[in-house]
Amino acid sequence: MELVLSTAIGVMTGCGVWLILRPRTYQVIVGLSLLSYAVNLFIFGVGGVKTNVPPILVDGVPTSVLADPVPQALVLTAIVIGFATTALFLVVLLASRGLTGTDHVDGRNEPK
Amino acid sequence: MIGWAHHLIIAPILVPLVVAALLLFFDERQRVAKAMISLASTLILVAVSLALLRIESGPNDFDGVYLLGNWAAPFGIVLVLDALSALMLLLTALLSVAALVFSLARWHAVGAHFHTMFQLLLVGLNGAFLTGDLFNLFVFFEVMLAASYGLLLHGSGPLRVKAGMHYIAVNLAAALLFLIGVSLIYGTAGTLNMADLAARIPDIEPDRRMLMEAGAGVLGIAFLIKAGMWPLCFWLPTAYSAASAPVAGIFAIMSKLGIYVILRLTMLLFGDGPSAGFGSDVLLYGGIATIIFGTIGVLASQALGRLAGFSVLVSSGTLLMVLGINDGAISSGALLYLVSSTLTISAFFMLIELVERGQDAGAIVLAVTMEAYGDADEDEPEEGDGVTMPGTMAILGICFAACGILLSGLPPLSGFIAKFAMLSAMMGTGAIGVPPTAAVWVLVSLVILSGIAALISMTRAGIRTFWSSLEGTVPRVLVIEIVPVMFLLFLTLALTVQAGPAMQYMDTTIRSLSNPRIYIDAVRNAASVPDYDGVASAGTGSR
16 A cells, blocks of 8 residues: 555656656646645655544544544645646646747747 | 733734735725725734734733634644744835835736735735744745735736746745645654644654654755745746836745745754754855855846846845854844845835836847847836826935945945844854854855945946936836835835844844744643633643
């Protein structure tokens, strides 16, 4: 389980970093999205990987078998903020496309 | 101490938040109403932050901890007002008044929702200065950044959209680093409350300590991007010079937010114990590199906007270097420098727009620069109505000279006093009679050389702007545009005259920062407010 999760985070981070270094705005935004998925999974992972356990305190049940609720709350906030800023970035991307006529991040095509 | 003063702590966040929401109900055509409400909000913020500063530095036992939702720390989120955050709140409020008044002449009308975004920027800034919780800091950072994305694009034009896109991409990446850092710290220390974290860090076992330090390092990079440390700073001059003048004026405090957080967290978390001094080498050498890069940039800048952008870097570099040295007396000089340089750079950004107004932009900016940084055919706003300033060129010239003096750190203004305080503390770190070491000489000469570079560059720009017989007409400058600039410069003058009390305040601030026990105990011992029927609320039980 841990291996699958960390592989997934690693692959997504790798792809994301590669994509945000690309010259096209569309690739940059896909890269940022992938990176934010990777980060969200990472936050989820720091609470400890557990399956099928609720994050709710019950009398008599030791806390060690429960899931940690804080990373879940953090990841929820991070998702919302990440989604909003990505949407805003898309708008700027479209504005840039409209003003410059190209989707190069510097607003011009590289010399042929 | 529970009373009205206690609830005042949350006012710097609530007032602009409520006003921002309120302003959405007004149509864009009701400009005067929107402007007045927005202005009233910033004036209230000045009054509130002045009151908070007075209460904080007063002799009573004000602990300055505000428990949100009445949950005791570390279970709930706390707001903490101490000397440093009170100072930053006041600085933000003063800058916001100046920038807002400046924008009322014309800039606030060139796009939609200027005032709402402006107020939300203040929410983010004030919240980040007040919060005592790492994740809450992230939230306020994002509020501030989201508002700043909109403000940077305010006025539109290809140049702004391009700079804005780079700015957003860089800051989105920085936000992800922020999250990685925060979650690593939570994973190893088990808390996000800054005070609780500081108390727990000495007890982290060595094998987890490395992971915690890695998290702190990643978190630090996110703030260093904001502060503009070399090599994380290439976005900054372009973004700041592309922003419209009042926006750049308020952005001057944003790079100082990065400095603030680094100062706060290094003093609190890595003041002593096994991780003491973590990251100070990075700050020292990074700061030195930033000063060198900023100085070269200042010398190389053709356009005034970029000159101001690189001055931000020089200022950030100087502050980071001093944080890396981490010596009490130097740091209090640096705090004065922080206030002085923020006021200067903010005034300078607004002044640039006035000075350049009368000139053909192409005559000043070399064609090469124009080509490299995009076309300048952006939509300039309509000329505003209002009283025109008489003797325009003379007043602009005096303000420009004052900015030059402040940036280069010449007497008699506060730039000199701040730099003098830092330099004399650096030279005096050894015992009397012991000559300063070579390393100290390097640092001192860097600070002085960066000042000389600013002087050369400002003189050159000033001669070209005010003494040359370019075909430029005398710019039409309104009173409400030049008054904010003069107000900020007057504040630096006041800082000069009142240098004694100001320096004393900075000393007290640094002393309380270098004793994190005070902060930790204040947060941990903050009592919840009992319910109205006298029974303590549920959150207090386990403390």
